[in-house]
Amino acid sequence: MSQAVGKLLLFGATGDLAQRMLLPSLYGLHADGLLPAGLTITGTARSDHDDAGYRKFAADALDEFLPADRKDDSAVASFLDRLNYQPLDASQTDGFGVLAEKLGDISGGLAIFLSTAPWLFGPTIKGLESAGLAGDNVRIGLEKPLGRDLESSREINDIVALGFPEERTFRIDHYLGKETVQNIMALRFGNSLFEPIWNSHGVDHVQITVSETVGLEGRAGFYDDTGAMRDMVQNHMLQLLALIAMEPPARFDGTAIRDEKVKVLRSLRKMTPAEVPHLTVTGQYGPGASKGEIVKGYTEELGKPSGTETFVAIKANVDNWRWAGVPFYLRTGKRLAERRSEIVIQFKPVPHSIFADRGGQLQANTLVIRLQPEEYIRLLVMAKQPGLDRDGIRLREVPLNLALDHEFAGTRRRIAYERLLLDLIEGDPTLFVRRDEVEAQWEWIDGIRAGWEANDVHPKPYASGSWGPSAAIALTERDGVTWNE
Structure with a gap:
């Protein structure tokens, strides 16, 4: 592992992500004594603050977004002492000299967190x-989106590589910072009972669901350009699929783990344009009821007609020895029936039921890994009901x-960015995404999007508060599979 740095530089330091996640995460690390003692945090953005103004801005953000039990006046005060600010128009190279002066001596190491519009990556790296x-x-941490397709992703990665080689580039997918996501590896590789059946002999199918109840929530411009496929499937969902499907790495380190993930992503079966309409479903939410309130449809919220998908369901296949013939069903969407992120491993039934003649009905075992809102791992097994069994x-x-x-009731649950920011400061790449992973993800996604275009696929309408278009149910039902709801 690299050495911890002495300075942290936050681009986009007045944005929504900084207020909701980055500042509360850095405060949490500070309050628990996990940040290096002399670490200074310099924020930069176009907003015109001085140091005192930014500290006031940060204090307001912490007041709004920190849970009550984490607020501690003396810890907040000492955290704010770490903060400095330098206004900067990142599109103009000439401002970077002043930024460097503000940072001062960086011989103790510098970590940069870049959370800006993708078109600013080029000028920022040059600056x-x-x-x-x-x-x-x-070293530099990059917040998504990293491109809109393989070509633009390569362009961004090439630009970043001019200033930062791969070993100093940390691409962030905040799902990888979630405790339960890391628990997938502990579950698989720390227990002997799952690995022998974690393959096409033991598993019937896998479902991955990331559903949201929210609509656009102020992200209208970004989301309409992006859509559910790029926003969720290309990164979070394919990363979850890779963790579930990967071979056991030789050791727990950034190289070994990411080597195995990229093998899975390259093994995803490419869809031909003719297959895409049969293996994918897209939808767009219309009016309906969400959490007991009447809500508008997507185009009403947006204020104009749009062909952007707010829902995607996909039947994917991983063509390798372990997973041949096992379908992976993915679905994600906005304004769905409930907020939920989960992975469902459906095992195959026992080869022969000894209970059938006596009326005993067996169901195949199911493993549910729930990431949010609650975090749990649940294995559904068959048991006999108490009784004398006179009637079977x-x-x-x-x-x-x-x-x-x-x-782990006594342990504080950390938000994903706490772990990722600390790993960036300390230089541990294990939970960050490597360039070859990102490009393998885009390559697969681009094939599907090309199929939508070739077939003139338009999102099917679905009512807000439902589980998406009925075609998503048909996608699994024709294989005899029902979504876990």
């Missing part, structure tokens, strides 16, 4: 280089539950 802020002791054996599915909130 950093021109001001001597891209040397060997500087009664079997019932019962859950074996590992509720993380309960099992």
